[in-house]
Amino acid sequence: MSALEQLIEALRRLPGIGQKSAQRMAYHLLQHDRAGAQQLAQALQHASAVVGHCQRCHTFSEHALCPICSNAARDARLLCVVESPADQAAMERTGSYAGYYFVLQGRLSPLDGVRPQDIGVRELLERVSDGVVDEVILATSFTAEGEATAHVLAELLKNRGLRSTRLARGVPVGSELEYVDLGTIAHALVDRRAT
Amino acid sequence: MSALEQLIEALRRLPGIGQKSAQRMAYHLLQHDRAGAQQLAQALQHASAVVGHCQRCHTFSEHALCPICSNAARDARLLCVVESPADQAAMERTGSYAGYYFVLQGRLSPLDGVRPQDIGVRELLERVSDGVVDEVILATSFTAEGEATAHVLAELLKNRGLRSTRLARGVPVGSELEYVDLGTIAHALVDRRAT
Ligand SMILES: [Zn+2]
Ligand SMILES: [Zn+2]
Numbered sequence: 001m002s003a004l005e006q007l008i009e010a011l012r013r014l015p016g017i018g019q020k021s022a023q024r025m026a027y028h029l030l031q032h033d034r035a036g037a038q039q040l041a042q043a044l045q046h047a048s049a050v051v052g053h054c055q056r057c058h059t060f061s062e063h064a065l066c067p068i069c070s071n072a073a074r075d076a077r078l079l080c081v082v083e084s085p086a087d088q089a090a091m092e093r094t095g096s097y098a099g100y101y102f103v104l105q106g107r108l109s110p111l112d113g114v115r116p117q118d119i120g121v122r123e124l125l126e127r128v129s130d131g132v133v134d135e136v137i138l139a140t141s142f143t144a145e146g147e148a149t150a151h152v153l154a155e156l157l158k159n160r161g162l163r164s165t166r167l168a169r170g171v172p173v174g175s176e177l178e179y180v181d182l183g184t185i186a187h188a189l190v191d192r193r194a195t
Numbered sequence: 196m197s198a199l200e201q202l203i204e205a206l207r208r209l210p211g212i213g214q215k216s217a218q219r220m221a222y223h224l225l226q227h228d229r230a231g232a233q234q235l236a237q238a239l240q241h242a243s244a245v246v247g248h249c250q251r252c253h254t255f256s257e258h259a260l261c262p263i264c265s266n267a268a269r270d271a272r273l274l275c276v277v278e279s280p281a282d283q284a285a286m287e288r289t290g291s292y293a294g295y296y297f298v299l300q301g302r303l304s305p306l307d308g309v310r311p312q313d314i315g316v317r318e319l320l321e322r323v324s325d326g327v328v329d330e331v332i333l334a335t336s337f338t339a340e341g342e343a344t345a346h347v348l349a350e351l352l353k354n355r356g357l358r359s360t361r362l363a364r365g366v367p368v369g370s371e372l373e374y375v376d377l378g379t380i381a382h383a384l385v386d387r388r389a390t
Contacts, residue, residue: 020374025210086218
């Protein structure tokens, strides 16, 4: 395989990129933006090398604790549970939330064999047992699997005497949090309901 | 800027990729496909290092001569002039053309200050003076600038006693060759007309 074909194949691994787009990107980089190709190569290697997970909330972080977990000024009584670092970032960008986060590794999916221990539920239950958290906001997706995950978590939290809430249904049903407009997320946060 | 932000910024330099897509790609690579990130970084660096231009037709090539120019079995009387390596690849994928190519560096654009010497017209005129080429197929885009480029080239070739043809207008007006379906290109090749 030629270097050009290898590059096209590597670009095709990016989400949402098919053969045509990959080809177009490869030709563009080689013909008009070799500096961009170098920049991207270095950014990929640098990020792969230094980006790990926050020990406390498990979002992406270059340090043991992410900037949010390191910020003592946030409200420690609130913990928002999301499915991914992308969802955490979307929530944070609303500017409407002052508590801390816990980032699951996806959501429960019995059909695909994804069980509670696979997405970090045990770590979540440890996290909420600090005696300070008093409301867990379940901000998993409003898909069937996200709702089921929220339901399972709500039961587990109730058994431990912990209060949980869910974002209001202002979030369009069937959608992934990451793609919802920020105003809708902010509104749903204000209207959160007990589970 | 964090390593994650640097990666998102580098991904945004890819054509057709906005902030949202770049974010989604970065999160995907870091969370689910670090091997893909490594593969892409290496492919970018390898391609940047080894992919140059064919000395004869100026398409992308890892060697002094590209595989097509190295192939003595093609019809040396035909030379197809295109605007870019991507257009050359599209033409070649039709399987309808047996001659050689000459790849311009874009097309004439007086408004943007792109003159004949900027896109390799001098090299083209040298190339067609080998005494063997007897038809130059002008396969520049069917945009205003591509048509103007074909017109200028046709005049220059006529002055040198060389016959040129243009792809038939089966190619939709206003479109870039790279994005046209292959059957249309093949048909337009058969119907090429004298300029
Ligand atoms: Zn954290
Ligand atoms: Zn060549």
